[in-house]
Amino acid sequence: MRIPLDYYRILGIFPQATDEQLRQAYRDRSVQLPRREYSDLAIEARRQLLEQAYSVLSNPTQKAKYENQFLQAQSAYQEQEGAESSATETEAIRESSSVTTWEIEVEPEQLPGSLLIFHELGEYELVINYGESYLSTLPTSPLSLNIDDTATKQRSDTFLSIALAYLEISREQWHQQAYEGADSAGRQGLTLLEKNNLFPSIQTEIRTELHKLRPYQILELLALPLKNKTPRQTGIKLLQSMLEERQGIDGKGDDGSGLGIDDFLRFIQQIRTYLTATEQKDIFMEESQRPSSVAAYLGVYALIAQGFAHKQPSLILEAKTVLEGLEPRQDVSIEQSIVALLLGQTEAAAQALKRCQDQQALNFIREKSQGAPDLLPGLCLYGEHWLQTEVFSHCRDLQGRQPSLKDYFADQGVQAYLNRLLTPIAPRPRPVKKKENIQPSRHNTYNHGTAVPVADPFPPLPVRSSSPIDIRDARRRKRLKNSQKPNPEPIPETVSEKSSSNKPASTQTIPNSKPPAKGSPRRNNRRVTLFRPKLGLMAVAVLGGVGLIGLATTWLNQSNAPLSALEEGQYSVALHRPLIDIPAANAQMVTVTGMLTSEGAQQVIETWLGTKSQALGKDHDIESLKKILADPVLTRWQKQAQQLQQNQSYWTYEHQVAVNSFNPSPNNPNQAVVDANVKESAQSYQGSQPGRSYKDNLRVRYDLVRQGDRWLIKGINVIR
Structure with missing residues (x-):
């Protein structure tokens, strides 16, 4: 079998190499061993090829003859390329041009060794092509369990080489930000090993x-x-599988991504801008069933986005129910006031503002409501701005749209739904033997600012009653009555400043009116007529306040956003520049007190080894050393990286790390010592030509020091 290799490439040297360089390259290649999973047969086949190359090039007579043939082949290849580039290309010509400058003849049993050399040279496509071709010549029976069987070892070695080639192609695609291609290549290698039940450790690595x-x-x-x-x-299915493995957005499961809870929350915040409102609603409302407060909160925003944009107030009513379940856990008063506003429940909106702790939002609402009998004008202005900046901006299909309360309330479908929602039906007469407390209806069909029970005026609304955070109004009124939230500054009443503010929120009545008996039609009529003037005022406020929204935008940007817990450190999102650096193997893990954990110690070591690959690699990213090293080792490694850059040479590395021990200093909390085993494979390059390589298994002591909020390495000592 002929394969596209020459003796110079086998030894990793240039044709102009001196005799000393030839001997050094041969020694280096001989001591460099492949992965431990390879059989002795593959290692021996590789050794034979190295010896064959060295025996020819170290013999002056044979070398002269070989060089003559080699140079003739190169000249013929260059002439063929020149002729093809000047001629009209056809498919046949393109196919015939796939020759190389030189080929050598190898025996079939030497092919596993040849694949090893291809892999070391980075010729992963050749590994796959020649490996699959070689497998087709072998028997197709299942692999024998007899480890001494030569055919079994050859097949296993070939499968291993192909799988590792796919893995390296996957890594290259990942580096080039071709993530789908990286996933496809990695899965091809994994499937090959799984199908043949080979090398579980390599399967785990992939x-x-x-x-x-x-x-x-x-x-x-x-x-x-x-x-x-x-x-x-x-x-979306991949995202759902991650959520399942993590046991929810804020769950403690392990999905293998390396993302902690905080980083995963920021990742979720990032991908929201790529999801439509409907997609977000389906994902987050499903996740809220775990239960998950974070998912429920994000689901509220998706429900409001879809409900307002598509004029479906039934979704906003569902958001209201979810918010009631979140209220005991966090301040959602602003969201509750805006939701009540969108449902036409102005009394409930005012009551929600009374509980609000966001003084900046309240000051803006009060300022824009000056001269009005209530806070409705300011709430309308704030609500439109909030919908645009906090809701629409995070939905892919709504970004750039300008929300309009006027258009929303002018929609006939919205008007019909709200009229049904707010118009009570007289309760059915029934004999009453004694006075009973009338329970609230199954659905929230009344204003929360009153204590008037109302029967369902229409068939059940589409509200998720099975939600684990569905808390009924009876419990809510009881909670508000027994424990009033602190209110730093009193908020004006919805209709009049003269209303009594000493009553519990659940029993506040309309000013200047006597509380009628329960079930009184007069009270019900009052509730209906109360909403309609407010709807008219709402439209006036919206029309008159369009200009005010633009003036208030700068001030509002400094306010406390409802999603501040997830939006800390917001950046512009771009696929080629992720919002966060997803910590694959180089993220440091530091507790809130700044003390390094044992897991974080391994991350520091892995970060250093990754930074070393960048600083001494092809791109010579020397500045990155400052992010992980401290003097005195920083200066030493900077000099070494600068020397490589001046010589136009570089190294490539592969590392495996296992931390043996992690010992924080008992006298200084800013220092620690890490003992680790490091497997390091390295290949040097001069220009594009490979040079010296090695493979070491070291035990290393790392001295760590904390500077600011980062842990750096100040000392590196090889123990053995």
Whole structure:
């Protein structure tokens, strides 16, 4: 079998190499061993090829003859390329041009060794092509369990080489930000090993890579145009699988991505801009059933977005129910006031503002309501701005749209729904033997500012009554009555400043009117007529306040956003520049007190090894050393990286790290010592030509020091 290799490439040297360089390259290649999973047969086949190359090039007579043939082959190859580039290309010519400068003849049993050399040279496509071709010549029977069987070892070695080639292609695609291609290549290698039940440790390694790739893959798929429904749906399914493995957005499960809870919350915040309002509603409302307060909160925003944009107040009513379940856990008064406003429940909106702790929002609402009998004008202005900046801006299909309360309330469907929602039906007469407390109806069909029970005026509304955060109004009124939230500054009453503010929120009545008997039609009529003037005032406020929204935008940007817990450190989102650096293997893990954990110690070491690959690699990213090293080792490694850059040479590395011990200093909380085993494989390059390489298994002591909020390495000592 002929394969596209020459003796110079086998030894990793240039044709102009001196005799000393030839001997050094041969020694280096001989001591460099492949992965431990390879059989002795593959290692021996590789050794034979190295010896064959060295025996020819170290013999002056044979070397002269070989060089003559080699140079003739190169000249013929260059002439053929020149002729083809000047002629009209056809498919046949393109196919015949796939020759190389030189080929050598190898025996079939030497092919596993040849694949090893291809892999070391980075010729992963050749590994796959020649490996699959070689497998087709072998018997197709299942692999024998007899470890001494030569055919079994050859097949296993070939499968291993192909799988590792796919893994390296996956890593290259990942580096080039082609995440779907990276996933596809990795899964091909994994499937090959799984199908043949080979090398469980390599299978685990590939799965780990794929799990860390998954967040990037999700971003790439969700960023596709909305018309690409199938791949976008694949991205949503990948996200759902991550959520399942993590046991929810704020769960403690392990999805293998390396993202902690805080980083995953920021990742969720990032991908919201790639999801439509409907997609967010389906995902987050499903997640809220775990239960999850974070998912429920995000679901509220999606319900409001879809309900307002598509003029479906039934979804806003559902958001109201979810907010009632969240109220005991966090301040959602602003959201409750805006939801009540969109449902035409002005009394409930005023009561929600009384409980609000966001003084900046309240000051703005009061300022824009000066001269009005209530806070409705300011709430309308704030609500439109909030919908645009906090809701629409996070939904892919609504970004750039200008919300309009006037258009929303002018919609006939919205008017009909709100009229049904706010218009009570007289209760059915029934004999009453004794006075009873009338319970609230199953659905929230009344204003929360009153204590008037109303029967359902229409068939059940689409509210998720099975939600784990569905808390009924009876419990809510009881909670408000027994424990009033502190109110730093009194808020004007909805209709008149003269209303009594000493009554509990659940028993506040309309000013200048006597509380009628329960079930009184007069009270019900008052509730109906109360809403309609407010709806007219709402339209006036919206029309008169369009200009005020623009003037208030700068001030509002400094206010406390409702999603501040998730939006800390917001950035512009772009697929090629992720909002956060997803910590694959180089993220540091520091507790809130600043003390490094044992897991974080391993992350520091892995960060250093990754930074070393960048600083001494092809891009010579020397500045990155300052992010992980401190003097005296910083200066030493900077000099070494600068020397490589001046010589136009670089190294590539592969590392495996296992921390043996982690010992914080008992006398200084800003220092620690880490003992770790490091497996390091390295290959040097001069220009594009490979040079010296090695493979070490070291035990290293790292001295760590904390500077500011980062842990750096100030000392590196090889123990053995």
